[in-house]
Amino acid sequence: MLSESRGLRKRDRSGRFTPAVSVSQTNWAILSFVVLALLVLSPLPFLSGQLKPAGSVTAKASNDWLKTLLAKGSKDIPVSPAHPEMRLHIYEDFDTASPHYGVKLCWLLLPHSSIRMAVADVRTSAESNSIYAALAQNSDVVVSNGGFFGYGPKSSYLPVGLVIANGKASSPQAKWSSGGAIIQANGTPTIVPQSALNSLHAVQEAVQSKPMLVEGGQPGIQSDSKPAFNRVSVGVDKNGDVIVAGAFQGDGSAVNLVELSAFLAAPRKMGGPEAFYALNLDGGPDAHLFFPAIRLHLGYGGQNFVPNAIRFYWK
């Protein structure tokens, strides 16, 4: 048998049920609720969810910066005398108060019907500028750096990931869980995700890399705690046209992957390349773009090892 004081309700002297909670207890409950609500709604960052891990860059912050930069307009440079309509779009942050002061974002659209790619297995240590200049041929529109490399035996350097040049694989496929490759299988360059790499046949040219920066038109990277670096990316738009893009800064610290991802996915009406798929290539001091017709080098030009490079040329 329950006593009268137990349970949610108890009887009063007249025998009616009354709430088991007293008036003073009710006041405390209301007060606690009000205090809790005030704390949740307060501007203190740790309560309102504004505090992020140190060093991480959010998509929102990068989007704000990107929108501002793209809104300022680009400098458009013809990169092929035979095709003056083909222009390299360069956005440079001239705002001295900006944390990205001096950063250059650029992109170039190459029509898939006219452009072919060729992978060069370089494996040379020298000044980057001279390596890329020596690689370039008359029909080349742009020469880009390729994939990653690491340490080989006896302190040598070796490419990491699949590299196929002129139908011959010079480096085996890496078993990565993400990323993909830029390939040319039927005479047309395109981007394939990692999951599709094993099912490909008759690939003439390929460079495997990671991560995918844009997938299905959406930015593929939402947060990145890694530092900003110079970066190069290749992609395709909805029509299959090839996009070559990069981000460069004099001291090598241009953007992180969130910012590059957002830039690649930015719509054309905003000034972005509007990639449908985009793959990150090697970055840091290894990020390099060379436009032979106008002798323009973007990226670090000093001493380096270049494992491979991708030439995009008129067919």
Add this chain to the structure above:
Amino acid sequence: MPQTATNRAPEEDRPVPTAGETSLPRNWQRLLKTVTTFVQVHLWKGIVGLVTSAGVAGFFLSPVKDWAYHKLWHERALLQCYVVQQQISVNDSFELDLTVVPQGITVSSGVVEIHYPADKIVLVQPSGIVQTEPIADTKVAAKLLFRAIAHGPASVEIHFNTKYGKYLFSQIVLIREVDQNHHPSRDNLTGTWNLRFGGLNGELHIEDDNGKIGGHYELDDGNVGQLKGVRGVAAFQVSMISNRGEQYAVQCNLNLADSFIELKGDFFDSRTPKTNQSFYGSSHI
């Protein structure tokens, strides 16, 4: 007493000596005259010679000679300093030798005063002012023994004051941090590196955050500053920003040797961007 006849004239008959004459006996007068004549004719030259000789001797024996000599021949000297130890770390003792190189005449005796930042180094020996003897040939005038007490560049000023010259020499000594055994690896360059920067030696203190390079550098001439840049697997691309406002762009290969890593390449001074100088860093792994 009978008077004896003499041929002496009576006292009243004697002529009163006039000026220039003496009352000496005549033979004495004659002798004096002869001597006077001799002196007048012959010996005054000798006396003059003697006096002159005495004056000259006195000049050469007196301090005036030294003063006049240095008025004619100015004393000049070159000071050189040589730090015996190649690298100095905190708590190390090190010797700084002061060499005086006379440029012409002998450098007169003097004193050496040493000024130094007491928060960086202390002078162990000698305690007090160093006195030097005259220095005719190149000579180590002082051996100064210091102890390093704090990290950073320390400017030692040496004032060498002689009777006829004042000389100043300034030497910057780089006090390095004690090796904390943070040895760089090929995956992370964080640590202390030996640096050869053009014609200067120094140190790099690299902080490698996933390829982003920070830290600072120190050169033996007192030039210190920050490092900022990136590295790849094989490349090292940084800016060296001096506290004095100078900026250098460094472009290097990252070479792996058997027991150490090399940063080998060039640097460009922003004031002369087309002129490259050699940059070499090395560190044990």
